[in-house]
Amino acid sequence: MTAMVEERISKIKEIVCEILELDESEVTNTSLFVDDHGADSLGSIEILASLEKAFGVTIEQSELPRMVNLDGVYEVTAEAAGW
Amino acid sequence: MNRVVLTGIGVVSSIGIGAEEFAAGLRAGRSGARPISVFDTTGFEHANGCEVVGFDPSRWLRDLDPSTMGKASQFSVAAARMAVADAGLAGQLTDKRGLVTVGTTDGESFDLDRLVETEVEDGPEAMDGAGARRVPAPLLSLSIARELRLGNVSAYTIATACSAGNYAIGDGFDAVRSGEVDFALCGGADAMCRKTFAGFYRLGTIAPEFCQPFDVDRKGILTGEGAGMLVLESLDSAVRRGARIYAEVLGYGLNCDAYHQVAPNQSSIERCMRLALDDAGVKPHEVDLISAHGTGTKANDITETRAIRQVYGDRPPRTISVKSMLGHTMGAASALGTIACALAITHGFVPPTINHRVTDPECEIDCVPNESVAADLRVVQNNGMAFAGNNASVILGKYTPGEPAVNGLAPVAVNPAAADPRPADNRSEVKR
Amino acid sequence: MSSPAYAAVRPVITAWSAVSPFGVGRKFFVDGVLAGQPTAAPLDREQWPGPDEQACLVPDFSVKEVLGRKGTRSMDRVTGLAVSTIGQLLHDADGNRVVRTGEESALVLGTTMGSAQSTMDFVRDSFTGGQPHHVDPARMPNSVMNCAAGQCAIWHQLRGPNTTLAGGGAAGLLSLDYARRLLHHGRAGQALVGAAEEYSTARAWLHRHSGGTTVLGEGCAILLVEPAAAVGEGRRPLAEVLAVQSRFYLDADPRRALAASVRDVLTDAGVRQEEVWAAVGSAVGEPGEHEHAQLRALFGDAAVNRMPGADLLGDTGAASSALRIATVLSVAERSAEAAGKLVVLSAVDPYGTAACALLRLAD
Numbered sequence: 001m002t003a004m005v006e007e008r009i010s011k012i013k014e015i016v017c018e019i020l021e022l023d024e025s026e027v028t029n030t031s032l033f034v035d036d037h038g039a040d041s042l043g044s045i046e047i048l049a050s051l052e053k054a055f056g057v058t059i060e061q062s063e064l065p066r067m068v069n070l071d072g073v074y075e076v077t078a079e080a081a082g083w
Numbered sequence: 084m085n086r087v088v089l090t091g092i093g094v095v096s097s098i099g100i101g102a103e104e105f106a107a108g109l110r111a112g113r114s115g116a117r118p119i120s121v122f123d124t125t126g127f128e129h130a131n132g133c134e135v136v137g138f139d140p141s142r143w144l145r146d147l148d149p150s151t152m153g154k155a156s157q158f159s160v161a162a163a164r165m166a167v168a169d170a171g172l173a174g175q176l177t178d179k180r181g182l183v184t185v186g187t188t189d190g191e192s193f194d195l196d197r198l199v200e201t202e203v204e205d206g207p208e209a210m211d212g213a214g215a216r217r218v219p220a221p222l223l224s225l226s227i228a229r230e231l232r233l234g235n236v237s238a239y240t241i242a243t244a245c246s247a248g249n250y251a252i253g254d255g256f257d258a259v260r261s262g263e264v265d266f267a268l269c270g271g272a273d274a275m276c277r278k279t280f281a282g283f284y285r286l287g288t289i290a291p292e293f294c295q296p297f298d299v300d301r302k303g304i305l306t307g308e309g310a311g312m313l314v315l316e317s318l319d320s321a322v323r324r325g326a327r328i329y330a331e332v333l334g335y336g337l338n339c340d341a342y343h344q345v346a347p348n349q350s351s352i353e354r355c356m357r358l359a360l361d362d363a364g365v366k367p368h369e370v371d372l373i374s375a376h377g378t379g380t381k382a383n384d385i386t387e388t389r390a391i392r393q394v395y396g397d398r399p400p401r402t403i404s405v406k407s408m409l410g411h412t413m414g415a416a417s418a419l420g421t422i423a424c425a426l427a428i429t430h431g432f433v434p435p436t437i438n439h440r441v442t443d444p445e446c447e448i449d450c451v452p453n454e455s456v457a458a459d460l461r462v463v464q465n466n467g468m469a470f471a472g473n474n475a476s477v478i479l480g481k482y483t484p485g486e487p488a489v490n491g492l493a494p495v496a497v498n499p500a501a502a503d504p505r506p507a508d509n510r511s512e513v514k515r
Numbered sequence: 516m517s518s519p520a521y522a523a524v525r526p527v528i529t530a531w532s533a534v535s536p537f538g539v540g541r542k543f544f545v546d547g548v549l550a551g552q553p554t555a556a557p558l559d560r561e562q563w564p565g566p567d568e569q570a571c572l573v574p575d576f577s578v579k580e581v582l583g584r585k586g587t588r589s590m591d592r593v594t595g596l597a598v599s600t601i602g603q604l605l606h607d608a609d610g611n612r613v614v615r616t617g618e619e620s621a622l623v624l625g626t627t628m629g630s631a632q633s634t635m636d637f638v639r640d641s642f643t644g645g646q647p648h649h650v651d652p653a654r655m656p657n658s659v660m661n662c663a664a665g666q667c668a669i670w671h672q673l674r675g676p677n678t679t680l681a682g683g684g685a686a687g688l689l690s691l692d693y694a695r696r697l698l699h700h701g702r703a704g705q706a707l708v709g710a711a712e713e714y715s716t717a718r719a720w721l722h723r724h725s726g727g728t729t730v731l732g733e734g735c736a737i738l739l740v741e742p743a744a745a746v747g748e749g750r751r752p753l754a755e756v757l758a759v760q761s762r763f764y765l766d767a768d769p770r771r772a773l774a775a776s777v778r779d780v781l782t783d784a785g786v787r788q789e790e791v792w793a794a795v796g797s798a799v800g801e802p803g804e805h806e807h808a809q810l811r812a813l814f815g816d817a818a819v820n821r822m823p824g825a826d827l828l829g830d831t832g833a834a835s836s837a838l839r840i841a842t843v844l845s846v847a848e849r850s851a852e853a854a855g856k857l858v859v860l861s862a863v864d865p866y867g868t869a870a871c872a873l874l875r876l877a878d
Contacts, residue, residue, distance in 0.1 A: 019653070021588055041382075042345055045286055046653045053649055061287040126647040183763070188659055190628055190681070192638075198721075199635045203642045207565070207720045215724035220628045220660060220681035225867040228763035235775075237761040238868065239689050240681035242626065242660035250678060254693065257700045277647075278638035282655040284648040337702060338618070339677035341668040344656040351674070354618075470656050471665020473677050 008055075008083070012073055015054060019046045029070045047073065057081045086492055087259045088482055089425050090326040091170025091314030093162035093270075096419060097133035097307055098408050101165055105419075106426040108408065109434040110455045115409050116293045116305055122196065122277040127284060129291040132275055133307030133410030147230045153191030153217040154274035156226040158310035158415070163227040163268055170314040171326055172266070176233055179265045182258045183224050183238035185312075186247025186271035187414035188469075190220035190240070193276040223272055227312075236268075245376075245411070246467030247271050248311060248418025249475035253335035255315045256477075265320065271418035272310035279413065280306050286345075288380050294411075295438040296377040296404035297384050297446040304378045307410025311418035313425075318482075330425040330479040333462070333490050334363030340472025347383055352390040352474055356464070359476035360394075364490035365462050367395045370478075372433055372458070374420045374465040377404025377450075378411055387466065388446040400464075402448040407437040417467030421477050424463040428481050433458045461489050524699045525743035527752035528874075530614060532603035533841045534596050535734035536571040536828050539581060540603045544736075548845040551823045555730050565716035566723045571732030571829030572714055586670070589653040591633045593713035594663040596735040597624060598670050601707055604737050605671060614739060621675040621703035622664055623694045625686025625710025627833045629660030629679075632715035663711060675703040684798060684864035685761060686710040687736070687837030688872050692759035694740050704745060709737035712832035722830075729800040732829025736837035753844055754874045757857075758783035761870035769802075770809055773861060773869035777813060780859070780873040788813065791873075792856035793821040795843055797836040798863045799829065806863045814859065822846060836862035836870070847876045854878050 017024050020039050033039035033047075044067060048059050051073070057080040067073045077083075094101055097115025098108030107113075115133035124130035135158070140149040143161035152160070163183075167173055194214045201210050224238040241250045248271025255267025283289050283304060290302040321328055336358025340348040360367060373395075375387055391399050405423045406412075412419055423434055432455045439452035460481060467475045480489035487493060532540060536554035537547025547554070554571040563570070578587050578595030582602070587595070601622075605614045628634075637658040640650045656662045661679040668677050676697055682689035687710045694706035712718075714733040722731060746752055758780035764772035781788060794814040796806040803825055811819050822842060831838055839860055847853040855878040862870045 019588070021585055040343065040346060042286075042343075042652060046651075049285060049649070049652050052646075053644070056645065124647075187681075190660065192634060192658075195631070195634055196638050199639050200642055202635075202720075203639060207716075210720060210724045212724045212726065215721045216726075218628060218631075218721065219683060219866055220626070221683045221864070221866045221868070223681075225763060229765070229867065232765060233763060234765055236763050237689070237692070238763045239686075239693075239761075242629065242679040242681045243664075243677070244659050244661045254696070257696050257702075261696075261699060263696070276638075277641060278634065278658055281638065281641040281648050281650045282652070282658065285650050285652050286655065337676035337678075339622075339665070339668045339674050341672050341674045341677075344662070344665055344669070469661065470659050471661045471677070472668060473661055473665065 009074060011054065012077060013070060015050045016047055016070060016073065019043055019050060027070060032069050051077050055081055085260050085262055085317035085319065086488060087256050087315050087332045088318050088321045089313050089329045089332060090316055090321050091166040091172065092329060092422050092425065093165030093169060093312040094422060095135055095138060095158045095162050096309040096409055097135050100138065102169055102426065106430055109423055109426060110432055112435045112437045112453060112455060113408055114293065114437060115307060121275050131292055132305050134275060135309050144230060147226060150213065152226055153194045155187060155191055155272045156223050158274060159185045159223045159272035159312065160226050160230045162270065162310035162312035163231065166268065166312040166314045167231060172314065176231065176266065178235050181233060181236040182255055182264045182267040183227050183233065183236050184241055184251040184254050184269045185223040186241045186243065186251040186418060187220060187223055188244040188247060188273050189276055189279055189413060190223065191218040192278050193274045194218050196277045227268065243473040244469035244471060245413055246417050246469040246473045246475040247414040248416060249335065249421065249465065249467040249477045250337065252313060252418065252421055252477050253337060253475060256332045256335060259315050259317055265316065267315040268312060269315065270310065270312035271415040273308055273413035273415050275306055275308040290379060293438045294379040294407050296379040296407050296436055297442055297448065297450045298439050299441045299443040301379045301384065303380050305410035307412040309412045309415045309419060311415055311422045313422065328482045330428045331482045331488055333365060333478045333480045335359050335475065335477045336362055337475050342472055345470055347386040347468060348472060349386045349390045351472065352387060352468060353393045355474035356394045356476050359464065359478050363478035365478065370400045370462045370464050371460045372427065372463045373400050373402040374424050375402050375404050376466045376468045377406050379406060385445045388448050392447060399448055401433055401451050403434055403436045403451050405434055417465060417475065420465040424465045424479050428460045428463055428479060431457055431459055524695065526695050526698055526740050526756040527743045527746060528738045528754045528756065529741055529746055529750060529752050530604055530739040531737065531841055531844055532600050533734060533736040533838060534573055534600045535838060536573055536732055538574060539599060544841055545845040545848055548823055548842050549849055551827065553827050555829055563716055565719035567719045567731065569730060570714050571730065573733060589657065590666065591630045591657045592715065593630045593711050594666045596713060597663040597667050597711040600735040600737045601667050601671050604739060616672045618674045619704030620673045621694065621697050621706040622667055622673045623678045623680060623690040623706055623708045624664040625680050625682050625690040625833045625837060626660055627681060627683050627712060629662060630657060630713060631721055632717040633657035635717045673707065682868060683833060683866045684835050685862040685868040685870040686833040687840060688759055688860065688862050688870040689761055691756060691872055692761060695756060695759060698742055705739060705741045707737050708740050709735060710833045710837040711735035712834040729830035732831040734828060734831050734834045734838055736834060736841040738840060752877055754876050757873040757875055759872040761868055763867050764869050769863045769869040773809060773863060773871065776869055776871035777859065780871050784873050786857055786873065790857055791818055791859050794818040794859045795822045795839050796861050797825055797839045799826045802863055802865060806861060810861060836860065843874065
């Protein structure tokens with residue numbers, strides 16, 4: 001994993017944890033925001049909005065169903081950014 | 084306890100100004116949607132809304148200078164003046180004990196948008212003093228009292244967001260019912276603003292073109308604006324002075340989800356409707372029409388129609404959304420909805436849900452697609468729901484002179500000639 | 516006009532709390548009132564880069580510190596003030612819940628315009644962000660005036676009517692009147708009633724540009740109001756709400772409207788002017804001087820001097836008249852003489868309302 005990728009992953013995790021009011025230690029790459037961490041639909045939109053601002057990308061709302069955990073969020077963001 | 088009736092209606096809306104125009108718009112299924120012009124929409128991929136066009140505040144203001152008032156206050160005052168004239172009470176309320184209450188979501192946020200724009204461009208020192216003086220939310224109601232020179236009223240603004248109109252109507256109903264006041268001038272007002280548009284856009288709930296409540300392909304709301312004001316008085320008072328009675332207010336219900344700031348809660352909405360039915364003394368099967376909150380978002384329409392089916396069973400009354408025509412007029416929405424219900428009772432028709440193609444199988448109701456239908460309506464319910472879980476349902480009944488109320492309350496003695504509605508022409512205000 | 520409604524329900528105040536420049540909670544408020552200590556202090560200009568040199572702030576108030584990290588990420592200051600005040604009211608000193616809530620609990624919360632700061636911050640992002648829709652979705656509810664009341668409901672499970680009443684300086688008394696009406700019509704079994712106003716840079720700028728010269732303050736006071744009949748054995752009301760009245764005033768002159776409201780509450784309650792033990796105004800600055808002069812003329816110096824002045828907490832906007840009720844209850848708590856006495860509270864709001872309430876303090 002390159003330093004660049006690690007940095008992005010770490011930034012995404014920071015954003016998600018800030019929004020969902022979680023410690024980074026509580027979240028794994030596959031733990032589910034809604035089922036495991038009690039997130040709601042507003043939380044998902046907040047994550048999408050923050051990613052758009054942080055990485056200067058546009059993410060369609062239709063991608064929300066894929067953004068259920070950190071892996072999903074990274075995948076969607078990477079596609080939107082062309083990483 | 085007094086029976087409470089609705090005797091005056093004032094409307095500022097994207098499909099018509101004044102009760103008559105508004106009724107005609109509802110019957111025709113007119114759409115208020117058009118490209119937004121009141122703020123710069125550069126950068127938004129789509130920006131339709133339901134603006135009020137052709138509104139000239141000076142036509143309705145005698146005392147107040149429109150430049151000292153925000154747009155929402157201009158709307159509320161214009162609608163209030165219309166409602167008072169429509170009730171045949173122009174100039175007669177100066178010393179009468181009354182309650183003036185206007186519901187709103189955004190108050191004068193249109194002005195706040197512009198103050199922020201100034202601040203961003205030129206710094207906070209450059210903000211416009213006149214603009215700053217226009218923004219306190221109590222002014223939406225106090226400006227009505229000032230313009231109409233009401234010297235014996237309590238006036239305040241109810242800021243329970245998108246159910247605020249129904250909150251205000253309920254408050255007016257209670258005050259008239261117990262005899263605390265001789266009249267209530269109540270309703271809701273909001274002016275379209277960038278803040279709310281950008282917010283709903285960000286939430287992904289602004290429809291690109293039009294609002295299609297209950298449709299399987301619905302894409303969200305359109306923001307709208309306007310005002311709806313009602314004159315409520317006791318039945319005794321209305322009969323005594325021979326006023327036209329649009330409808331009787333039978334009751335209402337209020338509650339709070341205490342659940343989520345923006346997501347609706349089905350069981351709480353059910354409870355609100357049950358509270359309203361109990362308060363009105365009517366049974367679910369007696370309700371002929373529901374004017375739903377019906378925003379046209381996925382979440383609202385499914386949750387609300389499910390709640391309706393829980394309360395009304397598998398064959399609920401026709402359930403329409405006037406937001407298909409008016410967009411979401413925020414604090415004015417439930418006031419305009421209640422007015423639409425009253426006009427539907429008076430004129431004997433069900434307003435349609437326009438822009439409708441295929442009903443969402445998850446919204447199992449008859450939304451009266453696209454075309455209004457004639458109907459004799461006896462009991463009608465209007466729903467309002469809001470951010471912060473503020474729910475409010477109002478129930479209106481048809482008033483028939485000399486007969487007991489729909490809910491069995493005793494009739495009052497009626498002079499039939501006096502109760503005869505005068506032609507609308509004779510009651511409309513002489514314009515300056 | 517006279518209303519049978521008062522007699523029917525006999526609303527009583529059974530508990531209260533306040534978060535104010537005196538501190539967080541009732542005890543700090545009572546001590547502050549009795550000490551009569553002014554609270555205006557120089558502002559930290561880094562945190563408050565507005566036009567003001569000084570203000571009356573709730574000392575070291577931080578939403579996260581008072582309420583914890585969970586659920587407070589996007590909570591604004593006025594919401595934090597309201598949520599924490601109600602939390603104080605509902606719990607005893609050890610944190611045990613002492614007041615039940617639920618479907619029968621209404622909340623009537625007075626405001627001027629919600630959080631001007633939140634509303635303006637929210638739309639600012641639309642002007643300065645990369646895209647006009649790059650606003651913070653989490654903050655959208657804060658940009659609407661009912662945010663504080665809705666959050667109070669969520670935090671404290673208040674599932675009855677939940678009303679945000681924009682009434683400016685008279686909001687506390689208007690909310691009390693509104694709550695009385697709710698109780699009278701059986702729309703709730705009990706009502707939490709009060710008002711909240713935050714200090715913010717945005718509010719300071721709006722105040723300055725509107726020509727305001729008063730030193731701004733902030734705070735929240737909440738009362739628990741119930742029908743007298745609902746107060747069971749072992750609980751003692753603190754005061755009975757005998758009457759509340761308000762009037763819009765014409766031609767920028769509140770005197771006639773205030774006089775009429777005073778006359779109405781006395782008539783409603785069948786009380787003679789000379790029976791009033793204390794008279795308490797809410798406005799500060801020049802309007803406050805006029806208000807107090809009128810109260811002196813109506814009730815005499817002794818009645819007005821029985822309560823500390825309104826300016827200890829600064830111009831607390833919508834919260835002012837609610838905080839004045841708290842002031843009266845504070846004095847009553849520590850004064851044997853106050854028992855059973857009649858108190859008139861007034862409010863004169865710059866936007867156009869004069870209001871008045873008549874309380875009878877508990878024996």
